[in-house]
Amino acid sequence: MPKEFRLPSLGENVAEATIGKILVKVGDTIRKGQTVLEIETDKAVAEIPSSLDGKILEIHVKEGQKVKPGILIFTIDEQTGVGTAPPEPVATPIVEKTPPLQKETPIPPVVEKPTPLRPTSISVGTGQKPKSDIPILAPPSVRRLARELGISLEDVPASDPSGKISAEDVMAYHKRKTEGIHVVESEIKHDIPASEIVEEVEGSSSRDSWGPIVIESMSTIRKKTAEQMMRSWSAPQVTHFDKANITQLEELREAWSKKIQSTGGRLSMLIFTLKVVAEALKKFPKFNASIDLEKEQIIYKKYYHIGVAVDTEYGLLVPVIRDVNKKSIKELSIELPQLAEKARQRKLALEELQGATFTISNLGGLGGIGFTPIVNAPQVAILGMSRSSMEPIYQNGTFVPQLMLPLSLSYDHRVIDGAESARFVRWICNALENPWNMFFE
Amino acid sequence: MPEVIQTQVAVIGAGPGGYGCAFMCADLGLQTVLIDVEKNPGGTCLYRGCIPTKALLHISHVISNALEAEKFGVHFQKPKLDIDKIRKNVQGVVEHLTGGLGQLTKLRNINYIQGRASFLDSNTLEVFLMDGRELRINAEYTVISAGSRPALFGQPIDSPDIMNSNTAINIEEIPERLLVIGGGYIGLELGTVYATLGSEVTLVEVTDGLLPGVDRDLVRPLEQHLEKVLHQIHLKTLVKQLKPQKKGISVELEGADIKKPQQIFDKVLVSVGRKPNSSGLGLKNTNVSVDEKGFIRVDEQRRTTDPYIFAIGDVAGGPMLAHKATHEGRTVAEIISGKNVAFEPQAIPAVVFTDPEIAWCGLTEEQARSKNIPVQVSRFPWSASGRAMTMFRGEGLTKLITHAETQQILGCGIVGANAGELIGEATLAIEMGATLEDLDLTIHPHPTLSETIMESAGALLGKSTHIYRKTSRKE
Numbered sequence: 001m002p003k004e005f006r007l008p009s010l011g012e013n014v015a016e017a018t019i020g021k022i023l024v025k026v027g028d029t030i031r032k033g034q035t036v037l038e039i040e041t042d043k044a045v046a047e048i049p050s051s052l053d054g055k056i057l058e059i060h061v062k063e064g065q066k067v068k069p070g071i072l073i074f075t076i077d078e079q080t081g082v083g084t085a086p087p088e089p090v091a092t093p094i095v096e097k098t099p100p101l102q103k104e105t106p107i108p109p110v111v112e113k114p115t116p117l118r119p120t121s122i123s124v125g126t127g128q129k130p131k132s133d134i135p136i137l138a139p140p141s142v143r144r145l146a147r148e149l150g151i152s153l154e155d156v157p158a159s160d161p162s163g164k165i166s167a168e169d170v171m172a173y174h175k176r177k178t179e180g181i182h183v184v185e186s187e188i189k190h191d192i193p194a195s196e197i198v199e200e201v202e203g204s205s206s207r208d209s210w211g212p213i214v215i216e217s218m219s220t221i222r223k224k225t226a227e228q229m230m231r232s233w234s235a236p237q238v239t240h241f242d243k244a245n246i247t248q249l250e251e252l253r254e255a256w257s258k259k260i261q262s263t264g265g266r267l268s269m270l271i272f273t274l275k276v277v278a279e280a281l282k283k284f285p286k287f288n289a290s291i292d293l294e295k296e297q298i299i300y301k302k303y304y305h306i307g308v309a310v311d312t313e314y315g316l317l318v319p320v321i322r323d324v325n326k327k328s329i330k331e332l333s334i335e336l337p338q339l340a341e342k343a344r345q346r347k348l349a350l351e352e353l354q355g356a357t358f359t360i361s362n363l364g365g366l367g368g369i370g371f372t373p374i375v376n377a378p379q380v381a382i383l384g385m386s387r388s389s390m391e392p393i394y395q396n397g398t399f400v401p402q403l404m405l406p407l408s409l410s411y412d413h414r415v416i417d418g419a420e421s422a423r424f425v426r427w428i429c430n431a432l433e434n435p436w437n438m439f440f441e
Numbered sequence: 442m443p444e445v446i447q448t449q450v451a452v453i454g455a456g457p458g459g460y461g462c463a464f465m466c467a468d469l470g471l472q473t474v475l476i477d478v479e480k481n482p483g484g485t486c487l488y489r490g491c492i493p494t495k496a497l498l499h500i501s502h503v504i505s506n507a508l509e510a511e512k513f514g515v516h517f518q519k520p521k522l523d524i525d526k527i528r529k530n531v532q533g534v535v536e537h538l539t540g541g542l543g544q545l546t547k548l549r550n551i552n553y554i555q556g557r558a559s560f561l562d563s564n565t566l567e568v569f570l571m572d573g574r575e576l577r578i579n580a581e582y583t584v585i586s587a588g589s590r591p592a593l594f595g596q597p598i599d600s601p602d603i604m605n606s607n608t609a610i611n612i613e614e615i616p617e618r619l620l621v622i623g624g625g626y627i628g629l630e631l632g633t634v635y636a637t638l639g640s641e642v643t644l645v646e647v648t649d650g651l652l653p654g655v656d657r658d659l660v661r662p663l664e665q666h667l668e669k670v671l672h673q674i675h676l677k678t679l680v681k682q683l684k685p686q687k688k689g690i691s692v693e694l695e696g697a698d699i700k701k702p703q704q705i706f707d708k709v710l711v712s713v714g715r716k717p718n719s720s721g722l723g724l725k726n727t728n729v730s731v732d733e734k735g736f737i738r739v740d741e742q743r744r745t746t747d748p749y750i751f752a753i754g755d756v757a758g759g760p761m762l763a764h765k766a767t768h769e770g771r772t773v774a775e776i777i778s779g780k781n782v783a784f785e786p787q788a789i790p791a792v793v794f795t796d797p798e799i800a801w802c803g804l805t806e807e808q809a810r811s812k813n814i815p816v817q818v819s820r821f822p823w824s825a826s827g828r829a830m831t832m833f834r835g836e837g838l839t840k841l842i843t844h845a846e847t848q849q850i851l852g853c854g855i856v857g858a859n860a861g862e863l864i865g866e867a868t869l870a871i872e873m874g875a876t877l878e879d880l881d882l883t884i885h886p887h888p889t890l891s892e893t894i895m896e897s898a899g900a901l902l903g904k905s906t907h908i909y910r911k912t913s914r915k916e
Contacts, residue, residue, distance in 0.1 A: 020824050023658065038822055046909055047820065134814060134844060134851065135787035135803075137874035148781050163847065164874045212748055 005052055005074040007067055010039065017046075019065045029055045030076070037061075037073065054078040138165040146170050150217065151177075221315035232377040239372040239384075239410040240421045244429035246388060247403045252435070256329075265333030269405065270308070270362050270385065274332055276431040277383060278304045278324040281358060284424045288357045290378040291415050298415060307356030307376065308336065310343040317343040318376070320356040364388060364405070373410045380412040381421075383428075405432065443567075443575045446552070448474045450777055451566055451580035453558045453722070456484020458754030458766025459586035460542055465774030467549040474552045474578055476568060481543035482553070485588050485755075486763040487535055493610040494630050496531040498794050501637040505670070505796060513833060522638060528612050554578075559723035563749045567723070582749055582777050585729075585737060586770060587718040589755035594622055594711040600685035602708045606631065609710050615639045616707035620692055622680055624651040626793040628712035629663070633670060633795055635710075642671045643706070645678040645694060652793060656806045658820070659799050659856040662836040666796060675699060683709060717756045741783040743773050751777075765789050788852070788871040792861035797837060800864035803871045804842050804852035815845035819877075819901035821893045823857050825908060828888040834858045839893035841867070841877070843901065848877040850898075859890055866894055877901055 010017055020038035024030055035047045054076040061073055136153050138146070145167055146153050156173045158165045218226070246269065253267055260267040281288040281304050289300045304325040307318040319339040321332065342348050359376045362385040373384040386406040392399035409425050416424075430437055452463045455477035463475040463482075479488060486492060507517040546553045556570040558578070566578040591605035602616075606627050617640065621632040624646030636642040644667075651667070651674070652660050667674060678696030685691075689707045717735045724731065728747035730738045736759075737745055737752040745752050751773045754766030765786075772784045788803035809816040823829035823837030837857020843850050853867030870880060880898035885891045899905035 020822060023661075035820070038824075040824055134849070135871065135874070137847075137849060139873045140786075143785060144782055147783060147785075150781075162876065 002057055002075045003052055003054065003078045004072055005036075005050060005076055007039070007048070007069050007071050007073055008051075009069045010046065016066055016068055019061050019063055019067055022059060022061070022063055024056055024059075024074075026056050026059055039067075050076075052076050052078060136165070137163050142167050142170055149174050219315060221317070225316055228376070229374060232374050235375055235377055235380075235412045236414060237375050237410050238413050238418065238421070239408050240418070240425055241370055241406065241408050242422075242425045242429050243391075244405045244407060244432040245393065245402050246405045246432050249432055249435060250388075250403050260330060260333050263330060263334065265330060266337045267329070267333045268336075269364065269388070270360065271329055271333045271336060272432065272435070273360060273362075273383070273385060273428075274306055274308070274321065274324050274336070275327075275329055276428055276435070277306060277358065277360060279431065280424060280428050282325060283427060284420065286416055286420065287381045287411070287424055289380055289415060290357075291380060291412065293414075301357040303357065305355050305357050307359040307379075308339070309359065309361040310340045312344045312346075314346060317348065317353065318356065318359060319343050319348055319352050320354065322355070358382070360385065370406045370408050372408060375410050375412050377412075380415045381424075382410050384408040384410070443577050445577045445579055446474060447579050448472050448552070449581045450474070450584065450774075451476065451558070451578050451582075452584045452586060452770075453566070454484060454586040454588055454718075454754070454756075455479065455482035455542075455553075456586060456588050456754060456766060457486045457763040458588075458770040459484065459584070460546070460770075461767035462584050462586060462753060462770030462774050463551050464545065464549055465771045466777065467551050469774055469778040471774070471778060473549075474554060474580065475546065476554045476556055476558045476566075476578075478555065478557055478571065479539070480555060481539040482546055483535070483539035483542055484586075485590075487539050487542075489607045489610060491763055492538060493531050493535055494606075494627075494634070495794060496534045497527075497610065497612070497634045498630060498796075500527060501634045502796060504637045509833070522615070524612055524614065531610070559721065560726045560729075560750075561723065563727045563747050580749075582751065584770070584773055584777075585722065585745070585750065585752040585756055586754045586766065587722060587756045589715040589717050589761055591627075591711065592714045592716045594680070594683070594713050598683055598685060600690065602685060602690050602706075603683065604708055604710045606710075606712055609635075612638070617641060618643070618689075618706045618708075620645065620680075620690070620704075620706040620709045621712060622709065623712040623714070624648070624653075624674075624676070625712060625714065626652065626795075628710065629667070629793060629795050631710055631712065633667070636670045636672075643673045643675070643704075644671055645675045645680060645696070647677065647679060649677050651676075652799065654805075654807070655793075655799060655801065656840075656854050658806075658838060658840070659801065659854045662797055662838065662856050663793075663795055663799055665836065670796075715755065715761055717758075719756055741785060742776050743769050743784055744776075760789055760791060762789065762791060786872070788868045790864045790868045792864060794861060797834065797857045798860035799854075799856045800860040801854040802852065802864055802868045803850070805854065806840070806842055806852070809842055809851070814851070816842050816851060817845050817848075817901055818842050819897050821897035821900050821905065821908065823890075823893060825896070826888075826890065826893050828890050828892065829857065831888065832858060837890075837893070839863070839897045841880075841894070841897045841901065843877055848901075850875050850877065850880065853894070855893075857890065857893075863890055863894065866891060870894075 017039045020040040022037045024036050030036060030050045030053065032051060032053050033049050036050045037048050039046045039048055056074050057077050058075040061067060061071065138153055142165055143153065146156065149170065151170060151174060153165055156165050156169050159169050160166065249272060253269065257267045285300045288304060289298050291298055303323060305320050305322050306324045307320045310317045310319060319342065321335055321339065324332065339352065356379065358379055359382045361373045361382060363371060364385050364387045368386045370386050371384050373382045375382050384407065388403050388405040390401045391404045393402040407425060407428065409421055411421050449472040450466045451474045452459045453476050455475050459475065459477065460482035463473050466473040475482065504520050507520065510517065554568060554570065556568040558566045558568045561567050564580055566580065566583065568576050568578060570576065591607060609631050615635065615638050619635050619640040619642045621628045621642060621644040624644060628644060629651065632642050632644050650657065650660060651664060675694065675696050675698060678694055678699060680692060681695050682693040683690055686705065689705045690709045692704050692706055692709065694702050694704065719731050719735045719737055727750055729745040729750050732738055737757050739745055739752050739757045743751050743753050743757060753769035753773055755761040768786065769784050772782055775782050790800060790802035792798060792800040804814065806818055818840060820838055820840045824835035829835055829837055834857060840854045841850060842852035850870045853864065855863050877898045880895055881902055881904060883895060885895040896905045896907055900908045
């Protein structure tokens with residue numbers, strides 16, 4: 001049914017106005033709130049929103065025409081089903097009463113706040129990312145500065161409450177980042193190989209005399225690993241190899257695996273090794289020590305914090321499990337996967353990377369029959385685990401298939417001698433072969 | 442074996458992108474070769490595009506202004522047109538500017554080679570010189586800025602009466618009846634020129650509106666003006682056939698409001714878009730890849746899929762605008778010189794130099810809606826601008842598209858006299874991350890059209906002086 005859209009009252013004492021511009025034409029479908037025409041009065045211009053939804057059937061005024069409030073503007077075919085229009089406020093004829101100042105001026109705010117077509121899809125998680133369409137609040141010079149420093153503007157906090165990022169913000173972020181690295185560096189001298197992580201710089205293609213190359217800046221992890229390895233390399237080190245028969249332990253692991261899993265843990269051979277190594281360190285204190293050549297002292301640690309090397313897409317990280325000697329197999333099987341996951345998600349806290357007295361590097365999952373790990377200075381020994389395999393072992397006059405785990409222990413020869421290392425590793429192998437042996441030692 | 446030139450950078454095509462790139466390369470100390478078929482740098486923009494059309498449009502504006510002056514009591518006689526002088530003057534402007542660029546090329550010690558280049562491999566170009574000689578260029582890096590050309594309408598028809606933008610600017614005579622195919626900016630600009638010079642211009646557009654993609658409220662005042670200037674505008678109309686006659690072109694039109702499908706026009710201007718010049722460059726001898734529309738694929742540093750080759754300007758994708766190409770070219774020069782920069786504008790302004798002009802930058806209202814970005818839109822009608830009214834140009838409109846929450850300026854659209862001169866401010870506002878309040882609090886000179894940007898910002902804040910609206914602010 002056609003409805004009429006009339007010019008609403010234009011406020012106090014406005015008796016006449018000029019139709020400035022008609023913003024719609026016959027056949028247009030208009031929405032409530034949509035600006036449909038402009039009205040000029042003396043020196044002011046007002047935009048008039050529609051109070052109806054529907055299709056315009058006829059326009060009864062012309063641009064430039066002088067009109068009075070209440071005049072018929074459009075006839076609209078109100079569409080059925082489109083939200084019922086409230087009682088028309090527009091049909092009010094010219095009211096001459098002077099309304100209380102401003103209170104009833106019925107020219108609604110002309111500010112359009114277009115509701116997005118599908119308002120719900122703006123919310124996060126629907127696959128729409130409206131944010132990316134909105135330029136980041138930073139002038140071109142600042143964007144360029146950030147790019148040159150290898151900084152992503154999304155990471156830079158703005159000091160201005162408006163969210164606008166200034167050159168100072170970028171420089172401050174850059175400084176924090178580089179200083180952060182310094183802090184870590186001083187820590188590393190005593191402790192850990194790699195810590196803070198930064199964005200890898202995008203590769204840039206180029207070429208040298210022989211063909212195309214790609215130059216990439218080292219990530220912080222890479223840099224720190226390199227520095228730490230150079231430091232560690234200064235220690236004269238030897239690697240000792242042995243094999244542990246873990247046939248029975250593997251049966252035990254399989255038997256308990258489900259149960260541990262139900263508590264949220266993951267029972268791996270590494271868990272047993274951790275536990276055994278902690279006991280071995282108690283037995284062989286030299287392996288849980290560091291050396292101070294200047295003072296000509298060996299420092300024996302009375303805590304057993306073991307670092308576990310974790311391979312992440314950003315590089316090698318070595319989170320530390322504290323007080324391994326005090327933790328049960330069950331506890332360790334829960335803690336280790338959590339730490340490893342945190343490392344992969346770059347969520348490790350600095351202290352979770354510090355304070356280890358010994359390190360285990362397990363490459364068993366990837367293969368290999370043995371490797372020579374580098375001692376993680378200032379620690380004095382590191383244990384490498386390679387892939388275990390079924391081997392024919394000569395027992396009681398015959399060959400029997402046994403699951404053998406290759407172990408390699410690198411040690412700092414300044415502190416530890418070959419025989420000690422052989423005993424240490426053999427002790428570990430024995431403990432892995434017959435875990436209960438530990439209880440009788 | 443032809444002569445071989447060694448260089449660090451070779452730039453193919455000396456339009457605004459190519460010469461902008463070459464000049465910057467030279468300024469950064471890179472050994473640079475610039476190759477183009479013309480005598481001097483300039484490209485489409487200077488020889489066949491922006492510059493000659495603007496010179497013609499200026500003439501057209503003078504004529505229409507003189508006509509309009511009657512409204513306010515100034516009467517001129519009907520203009521007498523000396524077509525040869527008009528054409529020579531336009532050519533004079535072009536020669537002056539391109540000659541200047543030639544000078545600048547020499548001063549920068551750029552090796553300018555007049556010829557046509559194509560790739561033999563990623564680092565070797567074969568160049569056929571205009572004087573018939575042939576040479577090779579061995580370049581560490583090559584920048585392709587080969588530009589674009591007018592798109593054909595169907596099969597090519599060989600007739601002097603069918604023009605494209607390249608030929609239409611060399612006005613030899615004023616056709617009595619001109620058909621313009623395509624309601625994009627080229628058709629509208631050149632259609633206006635011919636109409637004010639005396640042609641009876643009919644314009645057909647296949648879609649349902651002129652300037653597709655531009656917000657309708659910006660196009661409307663232009664439409665109203667064009668309805669007066671042009672003879673007829675047919676939207677949603679197809680050109681079924683063009684057939685050259687002894688005199689003129691026979692045209693078959695199909696559309697709802699076409700009463701006479703078969704008509705004869707003296708000339709037809711085909712302005713149905715532009716195509717990238719990506720063929721004929723020997724790209725198959727490189728690792729450069731091209732998309733289905735013929736644009737060379739590039740990353741944000743304008744590197745192609747070949748590590749030694751960059752592409753900029755029209756050939757590397759839209760918007761096909763000279764200033765976008767220049768910016769890309771300068772960026773690429775910096776990248777080649779070793780800087781880690783990228784082409785990352787937040788707004789590229791576009792201007793249609795019709796009467797009234799239309800200019801916009803950043804996000805349009807249509808885009809905001811289709812991308813579901815929560816925006817607020819503010820419109821300031823020029824009928825409330827003192828300056829616009831003194832020019833008798835109240836039909837203009839300035840609008841700002843801002844983020845609904847942060848009030849950051851995301852886009853601006855202007856229709857009205859000199860809109861193109863005004864859009865620069867809005868572009869800067871977007872690049873600088875300005876908010877509505879920033880624009881509202883910046884003093885603009887009175888009485889100027891630039892105030893409409895300030896007032897448009899104020900309007901949305903409920904603080905515009907010359908727009909009244911009840912504010913929701915509470916005391």
